[in-house]
Amino acid sequence: LLNLCTRHANRLPPGPTPWPIVGNLPHLGQSPHRSLAALATKYGPLIHLRLGFIDVVVAASASVAAQFLKAHDANFASRPPNSGAKHIAYNYNDMVFEPYGPRWRMLRKLCLVHLFSNKALNDFRHIRQEEVAILTRALGGAGQSIVQLDKLLNLCISNALSRVMLGKRVFGDGSGGEDPKADEFKDMAAEVQVLAGEFNIGDFIPALDWLDLQGVTKKMKNLHTRLDSFLNTILEEHKTGSNNSRVSGHNHFLSMLISLKDDADGNGPKLSDIEIKALLLNLFVAGTDTSFNTVEWAIAELIRHPKILKQAQQEIDTVVGQDRLVTELDISQLTFLQAIVKETFRLHPATPLSLPRIASENCEINGYNIPKGSTLLTHVWAIARDPKIWTDPLKFQPTRFLPGGEKPNADVKGNDFDLIPFGAGRRICAGMSLGVRMVQLLIATLVQAFDWELANCLEPENLNMEEAYGLALRRAEPLMVHPRPRLSPHVYTSG
Numbered sequence: 001l002l003n004l005c006t007r008h009a010n011r012l013p014p015g016p017t018p019w020p021i022v023g024n025l026p027h028l029g030q031s032p033h034r035s036l037a038a039l040a041t042k043y044g045p046l047i048h049l050r051l052g053f054i055d056v057v058v059a060a061s062a063s064v065a066a067q068f069l070k071a072h073d074a075n076f077a078s079r080p081p082n083s084g085a086k087h088i089a090y091n092y093n094d095m096v097f098e099p100y101g102p103r104w105r106m107l108r109k110l111c112l113v114h115l116f117s118n119k120a121l122n123d124f125r126h127i128r129q130e131e132v133a134i135l136t137r138a139l140g141g142a143g144q145s146i147v148q149l150d151k152l153l154n155l156c157i158s159n160a161l162s163r164v165m166l167g168k169r170v171f172g173d174g175s176g177g178e179d180p181k182a183d184e185f186k187d188m189a190a191e192v193q194v195l196a197g198e199f200n201i202g203d204f205i206p207a208l209d210w211l212d213l214q215g216v217t218k219k220m221k222n223l224h225t226r227l228d229s230f231l232n233t234i235l236e237e238h239k240t241g242s243n244n245s246r247v248s249g250h251n252h253f254l255s256m257l258i259s260l261k262d263d264a265d266g267n268g269p270k271l272s273d274i275e276i277k278a279l280l281l282n283l284f285v286a287g288t289d290t291s292f293n294t295v296e297w298a299i300a301e302l303i304r305h306p307k308i309l310k311q312a313q314q315e316i317d318t319v320v321g322q323d324r325l326v327t328e329l330d331i332s333q334l335t336f337l338q339a340i341v342k343e344t345f346r347l348h349p350a351t352p353l354s355l356p357r358i359a360s361e362n363c364e365i366n367g368y369n370i371p372k373g374s375t376l377l378t379h380v381w382a383i384a385r386d387p388k389i390w391t392d393p394l395k396f397q398p399t400r401f402l403p404g405g406e407k408p409n410a411d412v413k414g415n416d417f418d419l420i421p422f423g424a425g426r427r428i429c430a431g432m433s434l435g436v437r438m439v440q441l442l443i444a445t446l447v448q449a450f451d452w453e454l455a456n457c458l459e460p461e462n463l464n465m466e467e468a469y470g471l472a473l474r475r476a477e478p479l480m481v482h483p484r485p486r487l488s489p490h491v492y493t494s495g
């Protein structure tokens with residue numbers, strides 16, 4: 001019996017047979033999230049792969065994810081070493097890749113208190129609403145021109161974030177027009193997501209790291225230089241007081257970070273310039289792409305489902321009317337709209353494989369051995385499409401979240417493992433509260449204020465809904481649209 005138990009506990013989860021040296025890297029293909037989902041269908045919801053010399057386990061069902069992120073969360077509270085953290089995120093001097101411990105806790109607390117607590121979110125609500133109103137004016141004034149929605153969404157979200165973090169807009173003058181600097185930043189943030197999502201061979205076969213076979217390291221270093229120069233300008237402006245924005249003041253996140261002092265025993269949260277830049281980088285990169293991709297996917301789905309769009313517009317018209325824009329305070333009354341947001345998070349989760357975690361110690365999950373040092377990938381995307389949990393999982397069907405539907409009480413906040421777009425456990429998305437508010441407000445406003453037509457007379461059923469894999473799951477083709485205003489004209493000109 002003892003023998004049997006020992007053998008059982010030493011067994012790795014099932015998975016495809018690894019090739020020599022490269023292991024299962026060739027199994028990942030162009031869309032690793034889809035390949036891993038297919039492997040989970042074949043081998044079961046807990047699979048093991050060997051990527052180069054690294055053990056990787058994939059949690060592809062709600063119950064397996066709960067085993068890792070609830071029952072064994074303490075053992076998976078850090079992230080594995082990777083070239084993105086080294087070359088882009090200031091050699092692990094950031095928060096996203098900081099190992100679980102006192103410094104990580106300190107950074108998270110700073111963000112929670114100053115950015116993401118209910119108080120902070122309420123204090124800065126007017127900023128989000130002002131930026132969304134600016135976006136609405138820009139879209140309302142588009143006339144016959146074609147709008148690339150993700151660009152304007154990025155501008156809006158980046159400015160809402162930067163007004164809170166830096167006391168000013170980073171892009172544009174607030175008139176809602178396009179800005180080449182914003183385009184450049186958007187491209188850089190998108191590149192971070194693509195490069196960070198790459199399975200870089202050097203991360204898995206250390207002996208090959210120096211060869212940089214895919215050219216990823218070179219691209220990362222180059223990108224880092226550009227991002228660093230962007231962040232240096234921001235930091236210098238603040239230090240020399242040349243921040244001449246109309247909305248500057250000193251009551252913002254960066255001024256607080258700069259003014260932190262050591263406590264008496266020198267252990268206080270004093271941050272170096274590098275640590276400050278790394279944290280700003282984390283927040284901008286993690287906060288912009290995730291949010292605007294989600295909103296872009298939602299509008300694409302609503303264009304393909306005009307009845308659902310109409311129903312959502314009717315709900316908002318009833319609660320808010322057509323003479324003012326919807327606000328964050330209205331959202332609690334918009335149950336159908338909330339269901340649309342949940343359905344978008346389900347079908348198009350911003351980070352399909354979440355962010356990786358690492359096993360600090362050996363542990364046993366579902367009777368399988370998970371070796372110390374294994375990378376855990378939580379397959380948020382596959383869980384949200386699991387046919388054992390969801391009826392017609394590929395259908396965009398917000399009613400599933402309404403009373404009488406299959407999941408009337410599901411929440412996206414890490415409590416219900418069937419739907420974990422923000423991850424779960426100790427390391428759950430730090431900016432979830434802001435992300436949810438921003439995405440809800442943006443989708444509600446775009447639904448309320450416009451009817452949507454696709455550019456070039458494209459029929460909704462022909463809209464390309466393919467994904468482009470990255471750490472954040474973008475649309476393969478950006479959504480090109482004509483927004484048609486549907487509210488009283490003064491709504492698009494006032495404010």
Ligand code: HEM
Nearest residue numbers: 096286287290291350355422423424427428429430431435
């Ligand atoms: C649609 C919106 C968003 C989605 C779907 C999303 C998703 C995620 C996910 C899945 C993780 C990994 C969680 C885990 O390991 O279990 C994460 C981490 C993180 N997110 Fe988000 N996120 C969003 C918005 C934001 C925003 C707005 C911010 C900040 C401005 C942000 C900042 C972060 C940070 C700092 C981490 C790392 C947390 C840590 O390691 O302790 N995210 N996010």
